[in-house]
Amino acid sequence: MYTLQSLELLLKSLGFDKLKSISSKKIAVLVNSNRVKALEDIQKALKGSRYDSTPSSESSIGKVIVDGFAILAKPASKQGAASAGVENELIVVNTINNIAKTGPVNVVFKGKNKDFVVMGCVEARSVGADTTGRKKADIQLRDVKNNYYPISIKKDDAETWESADSYFSAEAKKIIQKAINEKKAKLISENTYFKIEPNIAVKATEQEKKEVVFGSDLENKGCIITKTFSSSSFKQEEDTLIIECTHIITALTDVKDDKDVYFLIRNDKTRKSIKEYPGIRVLAAYKKRINQNVVILSR
DSSP, rough: OOHHHHHHHHHHTTTTEEEEEEETTTTEEEESEEEEEEEEHHHHSSSSSSEEOOOOOTTTTTTEEEEEEEEEESSSOOSSSSSTTTTHHHHHHHHHHHTTTTOOOEEEEOOSSEEEEEEEEEEEOTTOOGGGGGGGOOOEEEEOOOOOEEEEEETTTTTTTEEOHHHHHHHHHHHHHHHHTSSSSSEOSSSSEEESOOOOOOOHHHHHHHHHTTTSSTTOEEEEEEEOOOOGGGETTTTEEEEEEEEESSSSSGGGGGGGGGEEEEEOTTTTOOSSSEEEEEEEEEEEGTTTTSSOOOO
């Protein structure tokens, strides 16, 4: 049976020098490397432990559970490559580049609904910082013929397509006014900002859906893949790298059910994108994000 003290000693012996005690039954290792791999390494080293990768409010990548203790992996720094899902992209980029060092590799993103294949890939790189002109790609693959394949990556627990404050603010203003006129919502003044009650939403048109999902760069040569990656997501078979994914989108017909696009108009007192109604923001959200407390309006 482990104690908190024995776990701390064991984790330090594994090279995790920075630890954070969260409670008497919970501890976090602080790392700047890939956090999923850190938890996988810990699980392998601790007898009787298991890695529960289910995302939760305490950790988006899950935790290792042993003898009633929970071990989390937190970023030592929230700056740069450790922030906002970027490490989920880096595990793909780094895995491809490590294999491509010895020559081109055929990359097969294998989803439950379809595959996306890049033959003779020689390089992968992160491009998520470049969002000019509504670019959506998080990574970009290059093949032996210098063709580029832009790919957007969504985690399994993702609920939004984008922050649509700029894209949808003019239309959102009309929808708010319509909701108030029809007495389906009301605005409450909080002096410097407004609150809307309840939250409201509208279904995206086909054109809006296309622009929100594919942006300016993903259609035709790219795709959107859904997966929270771990080392077990990758399998190399000779000169082919198979990357297991939950879902792949290459056409609008793939954007359905829980992933369908709605514009959610909700409260956020820090936002001023709708000039007339500061304090209200717009998200292009998955259908699964539109819960029973949200009023869906027709257009």
